[in-house]
Amino acid sequence: xxxxxxxxxxxxxxxxxxxxxxxxxxxxxxxxxxxxxxxxxxxxxxxxxxxxxxxxxxxxxxxxxxxxxxxxxxxxxxxxxxxxxxxxxxxxxxxxxxxxxxxxxx
Amino acid sequence: xxxxxxxxxxxxxxxxxxxxxxxxxxxxxxxxxxxxxxxxxxxxxxxxxxxxxxxxxxxxxxxxxxxxxxxxxxxxxxxxxxxxxxxxxxxxxxxxxxxxxxxxxxxxxxxxxxxxxxxxxxxxxxxxxxxxxxxxxxxxxxxxxxxxxxxxxxxxxxxxxxxxxxxxxxxxxxxxxxxxxxxxxxxxxxxxxxxxxxxxxxxxxxxxxxxxxxxxxxxxxxxxxxxxxxxxxxxxxxxxxxxxxxxxxxxxxxxxxxxxxxxxxxxxxxxxxxxxxxxxxxxxxxxxxxxxxxxxxxxxxxxxxxxxxxxxxxxxxxxxxxxxxxxxxxxxxxxxxxxxxxxxxxxxxxxxxxxxxxxxxxxxxxxxxxxxxxxxxxxxxxxxxxxxxxxxxxxx
Numbered sequence: 001x002x003x004x005x006x007x008x009x010x011x012x013x014x015x016x017x018x019x020x021x022x023x024x025x026x027x028x029x030x031x032x033x034x035x036x037x038x039x040x041x042x043x044x045x046x047x048x049x050x051x052x053x054x055x056x057x058x059x060x061x062x063x064x065x066x067x068x069x070x071x072x073x074x075x076x077x078x079x080x081x082x083x084x085x086x087x088x089x090x091x092x093x094x095x096x097x098x099x100x101x102x103x104x105x106x
Numbered sequence: 107x108x109x110x111x112x113x114x115x116x117x118x119x120x121x122x123x124x125x126x127x128x129x130x131x132x133x134x135x136x137x138x139x140x141x142x143x144x145x146x147x148x149x150x151x152x153x154x155x156x157x158x159x160x161x162x163x164x165x166x167x168x169x170x171x172x173x174x175x176x177x178x179x180x181x182x183x184x185x186x187x188x189x190x191x192x193x194x195x196x197x198x199x200x201x202x203x204x205x206x207x208x209x210x211x212x213x214x215x216x217x218x219x220x221x222x223x224x225x226x227x228x229x230x231x232x233x234x235x236x237x238x239x240x241x242x243x244x245x246x247x248x249x250x251x252x253x254x255x256x257x258x259x260x261x262x263x264x265x266x267x268x269x270x271x272x273x274x275x276x277x278x279x280x281x282x283x284x285x286x287x288x289x290x291x292x293x294x295x296x297x298x299x300x301x302x303x304x305x306x307x308x309x310x311x312x313x314x315x316x317x318x319x320x321x322x323x324x325x326x327x328x329x330x331x332x333x334x335x336x337x338x339x340x341x342x343x344x345x346x347x348x349x350x351x352x353x354x355x356x357x358x359x360x361x362x363x364x365x366x367x368x369x370x371x372x373x374x375x376x377x378x379x380x381x382x383x384x385x386x387x388x389x390x391x392x393x394x395x396x397x398x399x400x401x402x403x404x405x406x407x408x409x410x411x412x413x414x415x416x417x418x419x420x421x422x423x424x425x426x427x428x429x430x431x432x433x434x435x436x437x438x439x440x441x442x443x444x445x446x447x448x449x450x451x452x453x454x455x456x457x458x459x460x461x462x463x464x465x466x467x468x469x470x471x472x473x474x475x476x477x478x479x480x481x482x483x484x485x486x487x488x489x490x491x492x493x494x495x496x497x498x499x500x501x502x
Contacts (some may be wrong), residue, residue: 005266005455014324015262015345017438017455027244029273033457047161047439048262048345052164065265066301084333091296091322092332102479 008066024089111246115206118178119246131191141227158502175202175400189215218226249283254396259413261344265355268436276361296350372398410437
């Protein structure tokens, strides 16, 4: 059985710990390795990359470790591969635009 | 709880007993190398510091040179200078002498010519080596340990296996009265608010937010996007998407204890506990800063991917035997590389081992290494690089 790890309860992404193929059903584990659900992969996902656990709307916040890690640049359906092709940093981009570290991401 | 270390006259405890040949300036590397070559038990700590550094970079180099000599892993030191450098050999010698350990200086200006420096230097180094050989390991309390922590080859697994296990070991060191330092200011961006909440006092939290704000201001001056450098292309291959994600995983390696202070590069912590050192992520410069701050053991918490397939460490200065580095491997996808790591943490990902158990193994290995156990990088001594001083200002 392939599985992924969701670090915090509120996270909308999990780290897959397998080389995932489209259609694979993954067990979602929490940080204590306890089963927290299942998710079907909508596409191939490389080892240690992220799967979307819920639908994320365009410009929606991606949450991991219970914190915001970036913003979606397009709608991300549940089970999709979540990475640099559909997520941008908020801090890494804002740091460029505003030295106070606040403001709009690109 | 104890380890078998070298008790120094100033009360510190060494995990190694290195007889250092320390040039005060990169220009003196050649003479330092010639002297050390004649005395194989010594170690030439060749480096890149240049007198064409300005202001803060020069001041930092002065503290770093003294800090190298003061580190308890150094049993004795020969300081080698030219005489035309801003940081003179006699000044560095005096700083190191305050620790009570044997130290001698030779300088081209004082001795007049190259051959005289080599001749006097070799004789002095033989005398220092003879003194160091009389030093013996004896039980030292774990509270005398300072452990530096860095992560690298980071990926999404780092936050699940290697970094939590290293964090557990950090907690154990601190619970036993020791000191832990972690660093890499750029890798707090997006996670600084989480770590600042752990400040032992509000002032510590503010100091942490300030060093990150300064780093962001500096990045803004360059007008670039961080993607591709933070996270690196390698991090992205390993599943990290943004600097926030990388930072949130990176701070896990510091464990769960309160943050006692924010240090400058190479600054020595005074009280037990957890410290953050402001500075670079570049391994070579970072390790030298840790060493100058008194770290006797360095941990490199590796995620995996291509960097894990290197046999040493990417951008680590091989030829720095004074600072033993423990390599931890986080990814079960790189299990074939296990023989080149001191600790394999990848079984956490398979539910075969707990974070607590791997953390305990790391803690036990820290004590064994402090007592003389060779590390994977210690055993790989045929390739050397120069030590790198941290500088972030103009080079004339």
